[in-house]
Amino acid sequence: QVQLVESGGGLVQAGGSLRLSCAVSGISVSINAMNWYRQAPGKQRELVATITSGGDSNYADSTQGRFTISRDNAKNTVYLQMNSLKAEDTARYYCNTGGWGFVYWGQGTQVTVSS
Numbered sequence: 001q002v003q004l005v006e007s008g009g010g011l012v013q014a015g016g017s018l019r020l021s022c023a024v025s026g027i028s029v030s031i032n033a034m035n036w037y038r039q040a041p042g043k044q045r046e047l048v049a050t051i052t053s054g055g056d057s058n059y060a061d062s063t064q065g066r067f068t069i070s071r072d073n074a075k076n077t078v079y080l081q082m083n084s085l086k087a088e089d090t091a092r093y094y095c096n097t098g099g100w101g102f103v104y105w106g107q108g109t110q111v112t113v114s115s
Contacts, residue, residue, distance in 0.1 A: 002026035003026060006107065027097065036095060046060065051078065089113050094107075
């Protein structure tokens with residue numbers, strides 16, 4: 001059974017930092033592309049960052065230079081380091097992976113940035 005469990009969200013002031021974690025079981029983070037998405041109230045879910053199986057990372061324009069995605073293969077965990085947070089980063093953040101015939105989501109973790 002595949003599970004993705006996010007943690008690390010919370011309330012932070014604008015300009016602050018948070019690190020989100022996604023603990024994964026049942027599937028290897030080292031051989032699957034892993035993604036972080038976010039969804040704010042009334043908005044569509046958007047892709048924030050991706051780390052490929054080869055270790056390359058890609059970011060949304062809105063998070064480039066402020067967010068960093070990484071993974072720890074030994075812990076089978078994916079991280080999202082978020083710096084210089086802005087009020088518009090407020091959203092529920094979800095960990096995701098998928099491929100041919102499968103897609104998995106975590107339950108999400110709430111990030112609220114106060115201005």
